[in-house]
Amino acid sequence: MIRLEKRPQVSAFMSYATPVLAVLATFAAGGVLFYLLGKDPVQSIITIFYDPIFGEFSFYYRPQLLIKGAPLILIAIGLAMGFKAGIWNIGAEGQYIVGAICGAAAGLAFYPMEAVWIFPLMIAAGAFGGWLWAMIPAFLKVRFGTNEILVSLMLVYVAEQLLASMSLGLLKNPEGFGFPGSRNLQQYASAHNAEIVAGTGMHWGVVAALIAVIFAYVLLTRHRLGFAIRVTGEAPRAAHFAGVNAARLTFFCLGMSGLLAGLAGMFEVSGPAGQISIDFNVGYGFTAIIVAFLGRLHPIGIVLAGLLMALTYIGGDIAQSQLQLPAAAIQVFQGMLLFFLLAFDFFTNYRFRFGFRRAV
Amino acid sequence: MKFGKLLTSAVLALGLAGGAAFAQDKTKVGFVYVGPVGDGGWTYEHDQGRKAVEEAFGDAVETVYVENVAEGPDSERVMTQMALDGADLIFTTSFGYMDPTINVAAKFPNVKFEHATGYKRADNVSTYSARFYEGRAVQGHIAGKMTKSNIVGYIASFPIPEVIRGINSAYLHASKVNPDVEFKIIWVYTWFDPAKEADAAKALIEQGADVVLQHTDSTAPQAAAAEAGGVVTFGQASDMAEYGPFPRVSSIIDNWAPYYVARTKAVMDGTWESVDTWDGIPTGMVEIGEITDAVPADVKEEALAMIEAMRTGAYHPFTGPINKQDGSAWLGEGETADDGTLAGMSFYIEGVDGEIPN
Helix, strand or coil: CEEEEECCCCCHHHHHHHHHHHHHHHHHHHHHHHHHCCCCHHHHHHHHHCHHHHCCCHHHHHHHHHHHHHHHHHHHHHHHHHHHCCCCCCCHHHHHHHHHHHHHHHHHCCCCCCCCCHHHHHHHHHHHHHHHHHHHHHHHHHHHCCCHHHHHHHHHHHHHHHHHHHHHCCCCCCCCCCCCCCCCHHHCHHHCCCCCCCCCCCCHHHHHHHHHHHHHHHHHHHCHHHHHHHHHHHCHHHHHHCCCCHHHHHHHHHHHHHHHHHHHHHHHHHCCCCCCCCCCCCCHHHHHHHHHHHCCCCHHHHHHHHHHHHHHHHHHHHHHHHHCCCHHHHHHHHHHHHHHHHHHHHHHHEEEEECCCCCC | CHHHHHHHHHHHHHHHHHHHHHCCCCEEEEEECCCCCCCCCHHHHHHHHHHHHHHHHHHHEEEEEECCCCCCHHHHHHHHHHHHCCCCEEEECCHHHHHHHHHHHHHCCCCEEEEECCCCCECCEEEEEECHHHHHHHHHHHHHHHCCCCEEEEEECCCCHHHHHHHHHHHHHHHHHCCCCEEEEEECCCCCCHHHHHHHHHHHHHCCCCEEEECCCCCHHHHHHHHHCCCEEEECCCCCHHHCCCCEEEEEEECCHHHHHHHHHHHHHCCCCCCEEEECCCCCCEEEECCCCCCCHHHHHHHHHHHHHHHHCCCCCCECCEEECCCCEEECCCCECCHHHHHCCCCCECCCCCCCCC
């Protein structure tokens, strides 16, 4: 007989081993999937995971990892703080959009003036936009006890409508022949989030992500607020008795994750994306939820998880083009990663027991 | 632009190193798709064009594609990757790929790019699009004749010139044969979202529409119409023949195959040049799918005559007198619209209800 038994204590070993096991299991199951599709499984895995980092054109793909990973990490860091406290912000995508709109609008308001203070102003505007959008579910939760999961998620769709409206109206490029989309910020020097060293992929969003990681690490391990976050997530009643102000914590966690998502949006729109357009958002806010959990809600883990997710996207596109793997297969592959993570996660709390239960 | 130079020189170096061995190499053609190849509409037809290129040149070409590529930095990366992998010609098939295409093309001056539906060109970037509004004229005519409720529903994607042109063309020809016709327009802000498209179709049918036109790419509105019964639809971007003979009574088909084959040939022959192509029924880039017997014989005959007139150039769908929505004159008697105005069309013509959202 095999039966499941709850571990008396969370296994420290398993909580570190889980992500590694999940990745290995994804390799195995993904390999089978690719094989069934008539592709060479080993070649497919190499194309996705090895080529971008060590392959012939890695000089191009390595910087791309930073460009793709930075927004994921920035957003996931913010989300993780809330998730640790049991505050579920599912609407980072919306906060990302609003941050981008506010950041771009702040820059475009001064077009074509060139000044050094324009970019810092855009950063502030982007952060404020994301923060403001996250304050809506925070306020409603504290004041009326609404569920922040639903409110923040619904606000994503509101933000998407706002994005469409901005692309077609207020922020539309007046020289765009009536087509939707704003001016391209890459062609507006004062507002362009350019690479700090050309060819490295290192733009200000990457710097911001690194600062956020360090900040979150210190906050969670060294600061009283970090203690409040952890204790609230693990034992809300104990937190109450320890004098944690739940309302203030809600405002902080949602506000901080909104702020970071807004920053991510702002750095994206002023750099790699370049313009506000109807399809500006590509799901970073949702993928970041996976990144946060894949990284075990730990700042360093999130960095690794963010880069890993970026790798699957970049490698996935290469595999599509070189091996003609369908896009859906790549998505299934990415889905497997989360699935196996959650499946193995189970074993940090439970374990198998072999043999018969002794009669009591 | 140091990085651009670095990339270019790396590619040149590779090209030189491999030059001798690969001199007789296949011509490599890349395609970047915004949707899945199985969408049954826009991307599906581009992929048909890709297959036609393979068929036309056999072993002399190699085609590659990446589907579901988000507009923005992801598309830029995919194009760069194709160029690095040695593509000679890259078709980027969505409007949102415009700036990324220009950016990547600047880094790879020896690779040719073709961007669909945009307006930015460079020495190695051509643009191409189709005059879908010619097909809309045919749809408008049939819709005006076949509607009994005099309400025509229109599922519009984004308020951009291409879509507005389609609405105007369809309305113009519907109202010509049926002055009482009224258009109800729903903006769904997507090119491909079966759930949203189905909702929009149902909402239009509930409001009394017995003809539904769509400027979105999925077959969901067809299915919604089939379920409601008695509602006429038209295939969009692709034939969608599986919903014929009713509700789908005809269709606009984007036939990119001849263009893709010709442009690939030009690259092979070394005669490729940057051009701006806007073709329609005359060259076959826009095809009208079979008009089924659900359409009364006389209406079908008129529609076929109109197609023939457009094919020979005898008839232009926007022939005056036409007024703008506010009643001001646009085209005088017998005057036809110029391409510049059509390309940037951002106004409704007289008689269309509602406002263009912005």
